[in-house]
Amino acid sequence: MEALELFLQFKEQSIQGRYLTLEAILPILKRHNTNNQLKHVGNSVQQKPIYTYQIGTGETKIFLWSQMHGNESTTTKALLDFINFLNSDTELAKMLLEDFTFLAIPILNPDGAALYTRENANKVDLNRDSQDLTQPESNTLRGVFEVFQPDYCFNLHDQRTIFGVADTGKPATVSFLAPSYNEAREINVTRLKAIRVIEKINTILQNYIPGQVGRFDDSFNINCIGDTFQYLDVPTILFEAGHFPDDYEREETRKYIFISLLASFTTLCENDIVNNEITQYLNIPQNKAVFYDFMYKNIKINYDGNEIMTNFAVQYKEELIDGKVNFSAYIAAIDNLESYFGHYEYDAQGALYSDNLNNLPKINQIANFSLDNKVIFVNGMIKV
Known part of the structure; x- marks a missing residue:
């Protein structure tokens, strides 16, 4: 067999x-x-x-x-x-x-x-x-x-x-x-x-x-x-x-x-x-x-009044909550990701990043954000 x-x-x-x-x-x-x-x-x-x-x-x-x-x-x-x-x-x-x-x-x-x-x-x-x-x-x-x-x-x-x-x-x-x-x-x-x-x-x-x-x-x-x-x-x-x-x-x-x-x-x-x-x-x-769980490319951000393009990556942290492993997505790296891959990759094609904090992706921040206020991401994934 x-x-x-x-x-x-x-x-x-x-x-x-x-x-x-x-x-x-x-x-x-x-x-x-x-x-x-x-x-x-x-x-x-x-x-x-x-x-x-x-x-x-x-x-x-x-x-x-x-x-x-x-x-x-x-x-x-x-x-x-x-x-x-x-x-x-x-x-x-x-x-x-x-x-x-x-x-x-x-x-x-x-x-x-x-x-x-x-x-x-x-x-x-x-x-x-x-x-x-x-x-x-x-x-x-x-x-x-x-x-x-x-x-x-x-x-x-x-x-x-x-x-x-x-x-x-x-x-x-x-x-x-x-x-x-x-x-x-x-x-x-x-x-x-x-x-x-x-x-x-x-x-x-x-x-x-x-x-x-x-x-x-x-x-x-x-x-x-x-x-x-x-x-x-x-x-x-x-x-x-x-x-x-x-x-x-x-x-x-x-x-x-x-x-x-x-x-x-x-x-x-x-x-x-x-x-x-x-x-x-x-x-x-x-x-x-060479991998992150998520990679977002060609993201537009407003930094000190200037619009610039960047990339960022997100990694799951496995957290035991009430006897169940939860996968919580946190921003892990920003900008220079040329040598890396994402298990999930998203090309924003210049869409503007925003969130409920400072409208800037930051390391160790939970991956809840939107692009052009149209596409919403919750825990790293597109909200359907």
Whole structure:
């Protein structure tokens, strides 16, 4: 069965959108806890439980974790879709379970997930705590790693809408990285194993999202967990779930993460390795911060009595209000936007800007304005 069909068949319908908490996913994990696969392995700062889910009997051990950053839930959704698939009676699932033992931490940072923050409850970025291990969540992750002794690690994240694929004007819907293990960013046998998997994933994804796969920056930082595990000689692959056009809830991106997971393990299972994989990996265009959520061009403003033309860009801020993520649009940049793109672009063709404040776009101002007093924009979008 084709990967997209598998996703549609095993997508977990009970979870949607960007706000995903431990309480939301526990019923799913408990449903699949038919043989004590679910284990309580640690607690967060606020004493929320951290769980692992283990399945499979294969020799090759795969360690996956998601929501190390609490507001990065796309990969968690896809991971649960993948767990649904592994618990199916399909021949492919049976084959993977015979070849691999999977151990997943679906939500490493349950406090951050509840608060919808990148950091944990102590305001610490867990992905900068791999050496000092000051936080209970970091210690839990490291403890599971040392006991399980994985053959491969999958470090699952989201990235912001600002990232595009180099200067192509296409969003980086999914990006990958085989983290460096030293300052020189050399490629040893361990890193090469991760590169080979990424190269194969990219080949498959190009059939679904051509030109929308990026390669994340590989600057070495031993405080990052991926760099640490690569340094410890375990091939580690970083996933970054990014923006697909008009998909702010990341439901489209979710399916490409599922497809990427499936591609990873079928590649390892089949030992489907190609020549020149390093070159092909390095040819994946790098992520680049070249996008804003909105861009408005050729705007006329009245500045000190003079009419001038300008451009400005608007970026969403994701704000948790009453248990729901709201996307609030604020002005983020003005004038020189030549090297940037907008996920939504509007050419005002010289229309005059006005608002209820000073009739001038200003940084951090909410994007409510009108053009020629005819076209009204509310929270960045045209009011219909």
